[in-house]
Amino acid sequence: MSEHKDFLRTIVEEDLKSGKYKEIITRFPPEPNGFPHIGHAKSIAINFGIARDYNGYCNLRMDDTNPTTEDTKYVEALKDAVEWLGFEWKDNVRYTSDYFDKLYEYAIELVKMGKAYVDSLDQETMKEYHGTVTQPGRRSEYAERSVEENLDLLERMKNGEFKDGEHVLRAKIDMSAPNMKMRDPILYRIRHAHHYRAGDKWAIYPLYDFGHCLSDYIEGVTHSICTLEFENNREVYDWVLDTLKLEPPRPYQHEFARLGINYTVMSKRKLLELVNGNYVSGWDDPRLPTIAGYRRRGYTPESILNFCDSIGIAKANSTVDVAQLEFAIRDDLNTKVPRVMTVLDPLKVTIKNYEGSEELEASYYPEDVPKEGSRKIPFSKTIYIEREDFSENPPKGYFRLTPEQPVRLKHAYIITCKEIVKDADGNITEIIAEYNPESKSGSDTSGIKVKSAIQWVDAASAKTVEVRLYDRLYKNEAPEGLEDLNPDSLKIIKNALIEPAVITERPDERFQFERQGYFYADPVDYTDENPVFNKIVGLKDSYAKKEKAPRGERKPQEKKVQIDGEVEPMSEAEQALFNRYTTELKLNNMVADILARDKQLSDFYLEAISLSTVNPNPVGLANIVTNEVARELKDKSKDELKFNPVQIGELSKMVEDGTISNKIAKQVFEEMVKSGENPAQVVEAKGLIQISDPAQISPIIDEIIEKNPDNVEKFKAGNTKLLGFFVGQVLKATGGKANPQVVNKLVAEKLQ
Template sequence: MSENKDFLRTIVEKDLESNKYKQIITRFPPEPNGFPHIGHAKSICINFGIARDYDGFCNLRMDDTNPTTEDTKYVEALKDAVQWLGFKWKGEVKHTSDYFPKIYEYAVKLIKMGKAYVDSISEEQMKEYRGTVTEPGKRSKYANRTIEENLELFEKMKNGEFKDAEHVLRAKIDMSAANMKLRDPLLYRIRHATHFRTKDQWCIYPMYDFAHCLSDYIEGVTHSICTLEFENNRDIYDWVLDALELQPPRPYQHEFARLGVNYTVMSKRKLLELVNENYVNGWDDPRLPTIAGYKRRGYTPESILNFCDQIGIAKANSMVDVSQLEFCIRDDLNKKVPRVMCVLDPIKVTIENYEGSEEIEASYYPHDVPKEGSRKLPFSSEIYIQRDDFMENPIKGYNRLTPEQPVRLRYAYIITCKEVIKDENGNITEIKAEYAPNSKSGHDTSGIKVKSAIHWVEAKQAKKVEVRLYDRLYKNEAPEGLEDLNPNSLTIIKDALIEPAVINEKADVRFQFEREGYFYADPVDYSDDKPVFNKIVGLKDSWAKKSKKDESKVKTQTTQKAEKKEVIHGEAEPLTATQQKLFDRYTNELKLNNEVSNILTRDEQLSSFYEQALKELNSPISLANIVANDVAKELKEKEINELKFNASHIAQLAKMIDDETISSKIAKQVFEQMVKSGDEPSKIVEDKGLVQISDPNTILPIIDEIIEKNPENVEKFKAGNQKLFGFFIGQVLKATNGKANPKVVNELVAQKLK
């Protein structure tokens, strides 16, 4: 294994070295009450990946203990997700319901040991008796029932002699336990509902905390790996196995941070609402974060696996930018898919001095993709180009076709605009043009200088296709509900035109539509009579810096919109030999991630700035993050000689972050001040008193005060609402104006909330 192991693999290796287990056995245990999403993909990769890496195996087990919400279709979706990602489970798919008889026997054993009892109080009383974070709970009077009475009642519960909620089986643990989950937790409840597998065989069902640990034990699982919200449940997990005095080896639970992605919801309840209320078109809608949705949109298993590998395995919850996932699919497809031409918003061009027709040989792949293949492009006097590839009154820096500016047709000739035809409303309907006969791509002797090449299709042989353009489903970075839905998350273009080889020859199912993005032939709706393509992900913007400067000036007659930011979506140029060498150094030697390396490599100013900063401080990752993000933003609007700060300033700033003199959040404030004043970071920090607070003696009283003021949130956190951990961290940072060391705060808050 790599030296940079995550903490879970470190645990596994120690267990193997100590001979605690002979073979590693993990499990992926989803509840079949919804389609798996990108968060499940992370769990799949961890559980199956660890088993694979240590020559063990992983079980796929359906946690089917709630008959009111589960269904066979969800089981099939979960199986498909695991297989699509390239993993295999050991033997048959397992179900918790397979173990219902054995789990029932374990419950009877606990009753006989005096460690479980049948309770008959109402749900309201149960909540009342539970107590609070600061006050112990009160045990039900029914806890005094004899073992014989409990056995009789539990048998009658199993036989269906009572109504739902009339009785429950509870563990007898400790009603004053600090972990409120240990205050006599429920083990079984009555549910008169038909189970999708066992039908009406059972009318009592085990609770998750009881069934899960026992299912793990029955299967011989060694490492029960789950997300952080189950951290408090670990005490019940251990109590059940210890109380039953089960023979070793036994499993142990380990938690990792669940995956959070901005602009995305992964709550099963919210996803179910979207599907059931028809806000999306089923569980495989390409806008959803479900595996089925990504699969239908055109994502590849490799891109999802790479994403999960990049984000790693952590102990603290955090939010991942959705652009990192988009980068992974773009990076994967860039090395695989054919390049073709599709015009989404066609405008006709008639080349008046061209006669006849011809076929132009064009490669499917650029020179830096080690694949072979080509197609023939029909060419004649009538073609279609993208509407925004022509501007009658161009803005400054516009490099495509204008009345005065010629342009190259990709793979073909240079054309010049001669006349613009408009309808009665002033809309452009056709462009009359001329071509330079001696300007053919690869054989150009015309001497005409052009600034860009545009894509096109031949009018007569182009195929009409439907193109579905997908944007983010939510307009807000941290969406809460339906009010945050993006009304423009789907745009359907019915009359796009594509070159004929895409439909006739079918070189692939995924393509890069040049200058538009990556697209996938919809696996459900595509047919030869009605081709349908889904947009997987866009290409990087090749003109963002220029368009941002001119944003306020842009008016485009071609679309008849008043104010519009002009953006040209262009295919990223292949790296030059020099750039490739630099990229390899950044990724292999300096260990920068691909996206940061790509940003630095492609911008000579940025890479030069970064290299200067490296001479000042040997902290490649810290410096790269500041340069690729903060410095890059400033250089979008300014030239490098207009900056008030220099590489030495950035090196000082990075060192202060590395030394934990200031936090990353404070570093943003310092950088903003550097941009305005040009002062050195140390001076800004000193003048504004921004030194990071790392002394626990200073931070602890603040934490105590916040905990004292928020007893309800403390109770909810200890009851299992792990999201509130971030609330307490935020309150401490807010109270210290962001000066508190987040790492120290995390550790101290975790200690205080135990």
């Protein structure tokens, strides 16, 4: 079940507890008139997630009541999206068109009850009669038709005897209702169009307000969950079901806030305009917010679902920063994908004192990623580096290669620039360098200190690849139309160079190109002859830097959490807090900034310090408050939390004392969110005390070393990065309970 119980799950639990329903049945009912987007992903996660959490099931139903816009390709795209996100629907896919006969029977019943009539007003008059928010509407004179006349006209409408718009079937409710949706809403309209499933049987089609609630009832749906735009439609939903006096149980509609993301449009009309106008390459263009687009770009199902979970389920519409979605994919890929070297803008480097060639062993993963895997990187006299990694006249703080400053080639040697070769126009075409043979990575005895390592590829063995650099499709935070499109949303590099193992060994489909970002082998255009990689996301959000607000102004959706970009100046009170946090309590600037600007979070932190009897370390406490507690306070007040500041102080102290690890602390915190129990009680009840006794840890290390002789041999041969692999395996074997510091020390000793 989801970590946080949202208001929808609270409703479901109350309905189960009261006996209102014996089984929870939800549905995801998209209209097949376009490809599903990230907003649909949120709805999928909610509807299928709630059904899963309460041992029910969710139907996938196509709301196919408008034959002029629907297509089987959209049906397939919707099915594919649900499956890709990891969900399964009950039985076969359902369609509103499956129920056309039954819906028509319900319409006849309403007519016979005097609750529906055939109206023949033209569209303009009908609109005039509808009234306004401040003025009641006026009922059509056709509402006085007899039941017999209405039934006759409705039958003839169904049989195709009238033109489009000549008649409609309306509910007879209240033309003076404050909710204008209740002013005799239209139930059926004439459409002389071929239906992709029903063929030409029908000349009338039900509108959403009539077809949706009855389809829910027919399927036995208990909770009809939709977005806030349908809030006013709920009265119509209830009226139809109540008026027909249908046997219980019946469904009830509940609304949640739809997903809005800055720099993004999710209007199907606008997305269709982009596709049909060839502003993008299709519904799966990696710049589109469609699930197919994210999938082709390289997003994972886990990242999409984690994003949906992180933004929560709210009752009020708001706009989410796209940086939050980008964080979700970075966070997911960080512990999964291999790191490799590529050069997008090559600059030739000739190492004049190097002869021959060799293969360098390099791990695909950094030490903090508990995965194994390595490759051989060819190295020879001529290599290519990224052009921006050399500067003839470096600015202050530039740590890469310069005429005076040596640099390390990652996984290889330290080189020094000896000569710069330029063309007739003064452009740098080549660097002549020397390497230090004693500076090989893993066995450096040169004594040379360098400030950074840069990526490179071997000229003789590097593979040429096409790299597609995607940026945001729109240049404005709140785009309106085509005029807001970002002209630089796609840059294609045809001759990028990449280390050969990426192509010849294909260790994965997704990679982190060192210092460039995360990339994905394009599932459509990638071939062995022409490898193509899509940029999924950069290593950090630098977009705010491009779109800085004028001095003194703050962009409407600008967030203080963005990595780059400017925020408004602190108030005097905030600055005073910031100064106290950084000087007196020794917090780093970023944590101090977060606390100083958020009064609720700051009050919580200060209360945890002042009321605590265990005197937690202010730095460790601040980390818990600005991460775990901040997440809980995002949509709640402090009074709504089940835990209190004193308990968080105790939790921080347990980490500080080594009673539990940081990883275990997260588990304990999750339990505190649900139950409000003291951390010590949680740790004792679940047996989560950290293992620091070497006598308990040593046998586990011995077993892991015995199972991985190849990695032991590689470590002893100089691949010291494998230390992280062994540490990770031990932590995994102990469920995160082993003390990482003790494990590191013992593993290092045993591998000597």
